[in-house]
Amino acid sequence: MAGNTLTQSRCSLEGKVIVITSGKGGVGKTTTTASIGAALALEGKQVAVVDMDIGLRNLDVVMGLENRIVFNVIDAIKGKCKIRQAAIKDRRIENLYLFPASQSDNKDVVKPDEMVRFCKMLRKEFDYILLDCPAGIERGFENSIAPADEAVVVCTPDISSIRDADRVIGLLYAKSITPKLILNRIVPDMVARGDMLSHQDVVDILSIELIGLVRMDDQVVVATNTGLPLVLQKDSTAGEAFRRIAQRLNGQKDIPIQIPQSTKSIWKTIGQKLGLGK
Amino acid sequence: MINGSSSEKSTVRLKGVREGLWVTLDPNQPVDILKADLTKLFAQAKHLTHNAHVILDTGIFDAPKSLTDELTRFLKDKFHVESVSPPKQETTERQPQTLQKYDMDHSWRRQASDALIIAGRVRSGQKIQARKHLIVLGDVNPGAEIIACGDIIVLGSLFGTALAGQSDQEDAIILALRFRPIQIQIGGIVAAGLPESGSKTAEYAHVENNAIIVEDYLTSNPFNRFTWPEIR
Numbered sequence: 465m466a467g468n469t470l471t472q473s474r475c476s477l478e479g480k481v482i483v484i485t486s487g488k489g490g491v492g493k494t495t496t497t498a499s500i501g502a503a504l505a506l507e508g509k510q511v512a513v514v515d516m517d518i519g520l521r522n523l524d525v526v527m528g529l530e531n532r533i534v535f536n537v538i539d540a541i542k543g544k545c546k547i548r549q550a551a552i553k554d555r556r557i558e559n560l561y562l563f564p565a566s567q568s569d570n571k572d573v574v575k576p577d578e579m580v581r582f583c584k585m586l587r588k589e590f591d592y593i594l595l596d597c598p599a600g601i602e603r604g605f606e607n608s609i610a611p612a613d614e615a616v617v618v619c620t621p622d623i624s625s626i627r628d629a630d631r632v633i634g635l636l637y638a639k640s641i642t643p644k645l646i647l648n649r650i651v652p653d654m655v656a657r658g659d660m661l662s663h664q665d666v667v668d669i670l671s672i673e674l675i676g677l678v679r680m681d682d683q684v685v686v687a688t689n690t691g692l693p694l695v696l697q698k699d700s701t702a703g704e705a706f707r708r709i710a711q712r713l714n715g716q717k718d719i720p721i722q723i724p725q726s727t728k729s730i731w732k733t734i735g736q737k738l739g740l741g742k
Numbered sequence: 743m744i745n746g747s748s749s750e751k752s753t754v755r756l757k758g759v760r761e762g763l764w765v766t767l768d769p770n771q772p773v774d775i776l777k778a779d780l781t782k783l784f785a786q787a788k789h790l791t792h793n794a795h796v797i798l799d800t801g802i803f804d805a806p807k808s809l810t811d812e813l814t815r816f817l818k819d820k821f822h823v824e825s826v827s828p829p830k831q832e833t834t835e836r837q838p839q840t841l842q843k844y845d846m847d848h849s850w851r852r853q854a855s856d857a858l859i860i861a862g863r864v865r866s867g868q869k870i871q872a873r874k875h876l877i878v879l880g881d882v883n884p885g886a887e888i889i890a891c892g893d894i895i896v897l898g899s900l901f902g903t904a905l906a907g908q909s910d911q912e913d914a915i916i917l918a919l920r921f922r923p924i925q926i927q928i929g930g931i932v933a934a935g936l937p938e939s940g941s942k943t944a945e946y947a948h949v950e951n952n953a954i955i956v957e958d959y960l961t962s963n964p965f966n967r968f969t970w971p972e973i974r
């Protein structure tokens with residue numbers, strides 16, 4: 465497109481839709497969506513997080529906003545309310561808005577093309593629209609990937625999660641979406657002992673771009689229970705990892721990925737550092 | 743061989759052969775049932791059917807020309823096959839070919855490729871079927887399935903499921919640079935959960951005395967014993 469690049473970057477740049485998906489349930493999609501959404505908003509971006517888990521809403525609880533829901537995303541899509549009415553502003557973080565799922569509906573009430581139209585409107589208002597995809601590869605998944613420009617696949621270091629992530633990656637490529645990988649719930653001591661697959665093992669199989677490694681961290685549960693966003697917690701390794709992931713997604717490519725280190729095995733640590741330079 | 747859904751008996755069978763797709767059907771069945779069964783099988787083998795040569799075998803029965811014409815039109819319109827023809831009488835006996843085989847200078851000349859060669863990673867949930875041999879330049883992930891009527895060669899890691907020699911060619915082999923399949927089948931023989939051999943070199947599986955054996959390819963290469971290079 466020709467034209468004034470400056471005005472273009474200011475006005476006509478539409479927001480980006482990123483789907484957070486995994487195939488397998490319970491691997492950390494909702495945690496990731498809430499954390500990256502919060503971190504991007506802290507970077508000064510206008511962010512919408514959308515709970516696509518219609519019928520099993522979760523994201524509102526993780527963000528501590530469940531008591532503010534009046535309208536939900538289905539109401540907004542179906543025109544029962546204005547889009548603004550369904551957007552719940554975060555309590556602590558500026559520029560962060562939640563579109564909660566409906567708890568009563570079924571995933572089939574929305575069609576992929578309705579999602580595309582809905583996101584088209586959101587793109588005008590927000591810099592980033594994060595879709596918290598439900599587990600599985602059925603309608604909820606289709607609805608979530610239909611409008612997506614990018615995809616983040618969340619995976620844990622276990623065989624079944626990897627298998628499902630791999631399936632999802634194939635389906636994303638089939639839709640011409642290039643997925644990026646977050647490995648969640650890493651326990652460095654177990655990796656050091658050989659009881660858990662290393663991130664390298666997982667990347668070898670999935671062979672997509674890695675954008676972050678997140679430790680198993682008790683603060684994740686604390687954050688959910690207190691409603692204080694993980695990325696605002698000072699001593700959360702997971703929160704720190706998600707902040708860096710958000711920066712990477714936001715175009716800061718040179719931020720290195722930190723490998724969670726075992727506290728016990730110093731030799732392993734040195735070995736891995738040497739290995740990185742290769 | 744690909745049959746229709748295993749629960750109900752299909753009136754049509756489909757098999758990949760050197761010349762193309764060999765379709766065996768019972769011409770005494772109603773044409774609508776034949777079409778439905780053909781659709782089921784051809785839809786499954788989608789990437790093989792486009793521009794394929796179909797050999798329509800009606801077994802011991804003679805099919806009326808009206809039926810073969812109708813099915814020919816049907817397959818061409820619906821699945822874009824290149825041609826449909828009856829089986830040639832001599833295909834079962836291949837005398838001339840045996841002689842030709844030893845003519846080093848000419849035997850390959852007329853051989854069109856029998857191998858499907860694909861490059862890339864085959865992921866969980868993906869399934870690739872080759873009419874004859876299958877060569878994968880890349881890895882086959884756990885949960886992926888690769889199927890061939892002939893040999894399977896993976897120039898990469900084989901972690902998924904591989905079915906060679908389908909459905910009854912037990913002389914087929916499966917070879918991979920890194921051989922860690924979840925399950926393999928050669929002909930009708932199944933081997934599941936092969937133990938880690940820890941081998942760092944290429945290994946291959948073949949059938950010996952009704953069992954699947956996995957061996958180091960370089961040290962026990964079975965083809966070195968052939969007196970002449972042969973077409974697989």
Ligand SMILES: Nc1ncnc2c1ncn2[C@@H]1O[C@H](COP(=O)(O)OP(=O)(O)OP(=O)(O)O)[C@@H](O)[C@H]1O
Pocket residue numbers: 486488489490491492493494495496517522597598599648649650678679680681682684685688702
């Ligand atoms: N890095 C982590 N450390 C510790 N616990 C974690 C971590 N990531 C996620 N969890 C916990 O795992 C559970 C599942 O996480 P989450 O709800 O984010 O997964 P999900 O993929 O959204 O699940 P679903 O498929 O049900 O939507 C939660 O209890 C969460 O607190």
Ligand SMILES: [Mg+2]
Pocket residue numbers: 493494495517522596597598
């Ligand atoms: Mg969730």
